[in-house]
Amino acid sequence: MGIFDQKKNNQFRIVARYVYYRVKSELTAETARTYLSYVWWLLEPILTIAVFYVVFGMLFERGGEGFVSFLLLGVTAWFWFQHSISKSVTSIRKEARLMSQVYVPKYTFPLCAVTFMLFKHLFVVLVLVGMLLVIETPSVTWFFYPLIFLVQLILILALSVLVAAIVPFIPDLTLVVPPLLRLSLFLSGVFYSQEMIPAGYVHYFRYNPLAGLIMEYRKVMLYGQMPDFVYLIKIVLISSLILAFGLWLLAKLDRIYPRLNN
Amino acid sequence: MAVGEAGPHIPEAEQLMAWEHGQCLIRAQNIAVIYNRATSLFRRDPFSALKDVSMELYAGESLGVVGRNGVGKTTLLKVLADIIRPDRGTVENFGATTAMLSMQAGFDQFATGRTNILLSALLLGYSEDEIKEHINDIIDYAELGDFIDQPLVGYSAGMRARLGFSVCYFLEPDVLLIDEALGAGDIEFRRKSAEAMQAKIRSDQTVVLVSHEANTIRELCDRAVWIEEGVTRMTGDPAAVVEAYENFVKVNPRGKPSV
Numbered sequence: 001m002g003i004f005d006q007k008k009n010n011q012f013r014i015v016a017r018y019v020y021y022r023v024k025s026e027l028t029a030e031t032a033r034t035y036l037s038y039v040w041w042l043l044e045p046i047l048t049i050a051v052f053y054v055v056f057g058m059l060f061e062r063g064g065e066g067f068v069s070f071l072l073l074g075v076t077a078w079f080w081f082q083h084s085i086s087k088s089v090t091s092i093r094k095e096a097r098l099m100s101q102v103y104v105p106k107y108t109f110p111l112c113a114v115t116f117m118l119f120k121h122l123f124v125v126l127v128l129v130g131m132l133l134v135i136e137t138p139s140v141t142w143f144f145y146p147l148i149f150l151v152q153l154i155l156i157l158a159l160s161v162l163v164a165a166i167v168p169f170i171p172d173l174t175l176v177v178p179p180l181l182r183l184s185l186f187l188s189g190v191f192y193s194q195e196m197i198p199a200g201y202v203h204y205f206r207y208n209p210l211a212g213l214i215m216e217y218r219k220v221m222l223y224g225q226m227p228d229f230v231y232l233i234k235i236v237l238i239s240s241l242i243l244a245f246g247l248w249l250l251a252k253l254d255r256i257y258p259r260l261n262n
Numbered sequence: 263m264a265v266g267e268a269g270p271h272i273p274e275a276e277q278l279m280a281w282e283h284g285q286c287l288i289r290a291q292n293i294a295v296i297y298n299r300a301t302s303l304f305r306r307d308p309f310s311a312l313k314d315v316s317m318e319l320y321a322g323e324s325l326g327v328v329g330r331n332g333v334g335k336t337t338l339l340k341v342l343a344d345i346i347r348p349d350r351g352t353v354e355n356f357g358a359t360t361a362m363l364s365m366q367a368g369f370d371q372f373a374t375g376r377t378n379i380l381l382s383a384l385l386l387g388y389s390e391d392e393i394k395e396h397i398n399d400i401i402d403y404a405e406l407g408d409f410i411d412q413p414l415v416g417y418s419a420g421m422r423a424r425l426g427f428s429v430c431y432f433l434e435p436d437v438l439l440i441d442e443a444l445g446a447g448d449i450e451f452r453r454k455s456a457e458a459m460q461a462k463i464r465s466d467q468t469v470v471l472v473s474h475e476a477n478t479i480r481e482l483c484d485r486a487v488w489i490e491e492g493v494t495r496m497t498g499d500p501a502a503v504v505e506a507y508e509n510f511v512k513v514n515p516r517g518k519p520s521v
Binding site for chain 2 (some may be wrong): 014015016021023026029030032033042095097099100101103104255256258
């Protein structure tokens with residue numbers, strides 16, 4: 001037909017452009033659907049912070065000074081994680097109709113989900129973590145915030161690809177993931193610090209990468225401490241392995257997914 | 263592309279220029295597709311959609327596939343489009359791009375008509391420049407007016423069908439795969455689209471047309487394949503193939519329940 005000009009189109013470039021336009025359209029659609037649009041993106045974490053502040057700061061008197069900043073870092077990091085994973089869970093499954101019409105490399109779908117949440121979260125971070133500029137005294141260690149952010153992105157991407165790859169084969173998992181994510185809220189120190197848990201458990205607490213990352217955010221943003229680089233590198237390495245495994249699964253099963261709903 | 267070879271279905275640049283008339287584009291040999299229906303976590307119920315199908319597709323021809331409901335015609339199209347791979351047998355694609363006509367099934371409901379055209383075209387391998395070139399034709403042809411910048415949730419079924427048809431009509435893949443109905447949308451547009459599609463099938467566009475309506479195949483196709491219970495029964499002149507198929511249906515009103 002001569003219309004195609006494939007010389008410059010390798011597969012990943014096609015996927016990248018697809019993800020770009022798809023995410024752009026989803027972001028526009030989401031803001032058009034509600035009256036307060038962007039404001040909701042901020043209200044959700046803000047309301048959660050308010051709840052934790054009332055329950056733990058006021059009723060349990062566990063807050064102490066700087067509790068709002070403390071909650072802010074935990075809640076934003078957890079929301080990002082939680083929303084990305086729950087969007088990725090069904091990302092391949094809900095495209096059953098599209099992939100029965102045209103070949104699409106399946107990693108496209110979790111990539112769309114993660115990119116969408118990344119942009120949404122960037123907006124939240126710019127506004128809410130930006131508020132720390134006013135509340136807290138800036139420190140040089142703040143420059144490490146983007147580094148920890150990047151490590152969290154790799155962690156999110158790895159887990160998102162993995163769940164997206166597995167869930168179409170075991171749809172029951174869509175019911176297991178939400179309670180697990182809720183559990184991650186309680187186990188990741190979103191509203192408490194490592195010092196509040198019994199010393200015997202601290203060791204296990206560090207095995208939870210989300211808990212560790214939330215602590216690193218607080219170290220650099222609130223306490224002026226250097227991040228634990230060895231710990232961050234460990235998360236990156238393990239996440240990369242999980243990501244490689246997830247992408248391998250997706251490639252291996254690429255033409256099996258369209259068969260599943262038959 | 264050989265079976266089992268990983269990687270994109272997107273062909274290499276040098277293969278993309280005009281096809282010589284009569285050149286073989288896709289060759290399927292003894293393909294079988296077995297679906298494993300999961301009835302519970304531990305039980306799988308195997309079901310052969312295709313058992314032994316062989317066919318070749320040549321540039322410029324329109325190939326009709328006849329057979330009753332549930333004999334695996336749609337599965338065959340998915341194999342030809344490289345959406346799924348057969349469990350047995352080989353499919354060779356000599357570099358042709360393929361697409362199903364019913365693109366609207368995969369549209370994003372919350373995106374606008376314009377974005378859906380863009381997304382579909384990207385998946386069919388078009389660059390943004392090429393899409394820009396075609397997008398106005400597509401929009402005009404779909405007769406959507408201002409709705410083109412509205413999300414699809416507000417569209418009527420007819421509008422969606424019109425958009426889907428126009429996308430596939432203008433974004434010509436090397437091989438167009440058509441499942442059952444030719445016309446789309448409301449009566450007026452159905453007539454227009456059916457005529458346009460018939461003109462396209464008669465032209466140099468390579469088409470695989472699947473139908474259980476023997477007349478459509480007889481009228482429009484250059485060659486026909488008859489599939490019964492997942493096996494190719496006959497290949498050749500459409501009039502002869504359709505006749506054999508109709509005789510068979512008369513004698514065996516329902517050999518097998520529809521799936």
